[in-house]
Amino acid sequence: MVRADCPRQGREDGPECRLHIDPVYAPALDGIEQADRIEVLYWLHEARRDLLTQSPKANDVTRGTFSLRSPLRPNPIGSSIVKLVRRDGAVLTVRGLDCLDGTPLLDIKPVRCGYAVEAPAKPGISD
Amino acid sequence: MVRADCPRQGREDGPECRLHIDPVYAPALDGIEQADRIEVLYWLHEARRDLLTQSPKANDVTRGTFSLRSPLRPNPIGSSIVKLVRRDGAVLTVRGLDCLDGTPLLDIKPVRCGYAVEAPAKPGISD
Numbered sequence: 001m002v003r004a005d006c007p008r009q010g011r012e013d014g015p016e017c018r019l020h021i022d023p024v025y026a027p028a029l030d031g032i033e034q035a036d037r038i039e040v041l042y043w044l045h046e047a048r049r050d051l052l053t054q055s056p057k058a059n060d061v062t063r064g065t066f067s068l069r070s071p072l073r074p075n076p077i078g079s080s081i082v083k084l085v086r087r088d089g090a091v092l093t094v095r096g097l098d099c100l101d102g103t104p105l106l107d108i109k110p111v112r113c114g115y116a117v118e119a120p121a122k123p124g125i126s127d
Numbered sequence: 128m129v130r131a132d133c134p135r136q137g138r139e140d141g142p143e144c145r146l147h148i149d150p151v152y153a154p155a156l157d158g159i160e161q162a163d164r165i166e167v168l169y170w171l172h173e174a175r176r177d178l179l180t181q182s183p184k185a186n187d188v189t190r191g192t193f194s195l196r197s198p199l200r201p202n203p204i205g206s207s208i209v210k211l212v213r214r215d216g217a218v219l220t221v222r223g224l225d226c227l228d229g230t231p232l233l234d235i236k237p238v239r240c241g242y243a244v245e246a247p248a249k250p251g252i253s254d
């Protein structure tokens with residue numbers, strides 16, 4: 001996928017995507033299968049880092065970068081909660097990711113109750 | 128707060144915490160007041176980075192680091208969704224944060240519909 005084709009947000013009914021973890025880290029994935037949803041952090045390596053304000057819809061409305069989830073930000077770290085479809089060794093298949101092929105992976109975390117401060121027991125955020 | 132006192136997860140009824148943004152980035156906060164909840168990414172600067180598996184409850188149950196939200200991880204980036212209480216210039220007051228005083232801040236994002244792949248319209252995740 002090239003940047004122009006990249007969706008603004010991932011969708012659960014979107015295509016399956018694969019996260020390739022360096023096999024050195026495979027032991028760190030033990031138990032990940034128990035998570036229905038995982039949080040993926042990744043480095044948006046093609047993003048500009050110099051915009052304090054921006055107009056994401058290319059209209060005249062300009063907002064501060066930290067009030068947007070735009071990929072263009074001082075520390076361009078993407079954060080998505082995706083559906084874990086399966087694990088095959090050091091490869092995770094997920095749905096709902098919205099990043100480019102080749103995007104460097106930074107971290108993977110299970111989504112849990114208590115991750116968010118509000119409504120921890122509701123289905124929107126708990127697993 | 129020192130590490131031994133640090134809560135395992137933030138709580139909405141916990142103390143107010145302040146995020147100090149470098150004033151250079153203050154324009155990037157414009158519009159953040161519209162968010163009820165924000166996602167905070169921070170660098171867990173005191174965390175070990177060499178554990179592929181760990182036993183967070185100090186019992187005999189060992190799990191892979193990526194199946195846990197432990198702060199000890201190869202790229203020790205913390206991610207919390209917190210309640211935004213108010214903004215005063217380049218200082219944000221929040222509830223629900225669980226990190227140490229002096230923890231370097233990496234990024235701030237609003238919490239929105241579409242951030243998670245499941246149940247985007249439910250109150251647990253939307254703002």
